[in-house]
Amino acid sequence: MSPGAGVGFLISQLGYVISGRFKDLLAPLGLEPRQFLVLRHVAQAQGSSQQALGKALRIPASRMVSIVDSLERRGLVERRANPTDRRARALHLTPEGRSMLARTFKVAADHERAICADLSPAEREMLVGMLRRLTLARQLVPGVHPALTSEEAAAS
Amino acid sequence: MSPGAGVGFLISQLGYVISGRFKDLLAPLGLEPRQFLVLRHVAQAQGSSQQALGKALRIPASRMVSIVDSLERRGLVERRANPTDRRARALHLTPEGRSMLARTFKVAADHERAICADLSPAEREMLVGMLRRLTLARQLVPGVHPALTSEEAAAS
DNA sequence: CACTAATAGTTACAGAGTGGAACGATATAT
């Protein structure tokens, strides 16, 4: 079979345009995919340190700095003092951060709807099931998009 | 629904690791994905100019130079004189290029097998059908992976 | 036939994005 017709190529090709489209949809909110990723994880683990977050998301510490900088500048995230460790910064979502996150979820839902527009609900379910089996077989971290994290970490 | 569970995210996530894996599989042959892409298209359209190739693959002319340089240095591709236009170079596959291409196809086939290992033949067929419908709805160029081409061109 | 505009390939270059190394402040272990 010629490459270009297989599952691998189709998924790879689709994945690229889908994530590119998501980036475009996020842009009007003034958010980049990586910022979205971090914002979402701060919400899930309030008070985390930058290191912990970077470790979970496989983002180098030096890169976390500027990402958190931008989120803080926009008032979406706060760097608070950690009472037990004066080196670390406890990251917290602001009310604006929370409302922004809600907006991004809406964008993501719209995106998902557009992608699945041509599929019947039954097909969609079947597709999700098969894709999920493929991801599990590849030990992907659920909810963490590798493209937004380290290039190195993927190899390790 | 939370992002990370949808079709979009799953495909995007899988696409990233699948293409990354393909890159790793290609590495032992001393070939990068972009070189593979160009090599494959030279084979499909022998005698093409670099511009024509770049246009088809959405690779800027300045970038084609180094790609073709590397392929020529490895003896996989030849820049011959174009009899009707002395500005243009006619690209041709060498015998080594052809055998290299055959090897890459074998790698791609192995890769595809590994990806689909957990799917029954019927499932695989259904998956391909659904994915193909998604790609058609998005007007993707068949066989051309956008990630290996221009960032700009995707927007146009 | 001159002259201008467009095109093929190349080179040079500047900008964005990346992770690693080094640094000061703090925490932990011996």
Add this chain to the structure above:
DNA sequence: ATATATCGTTCCACTCTGTAACTATTAGTG
């Protein structure tokens, strides 16, 4: 106490990218 590790930060070198300029050649126009 003293050495070692960790957190956040800054700095930097490296890669990848497309644009612009340049030469050689071709095509169009009067």
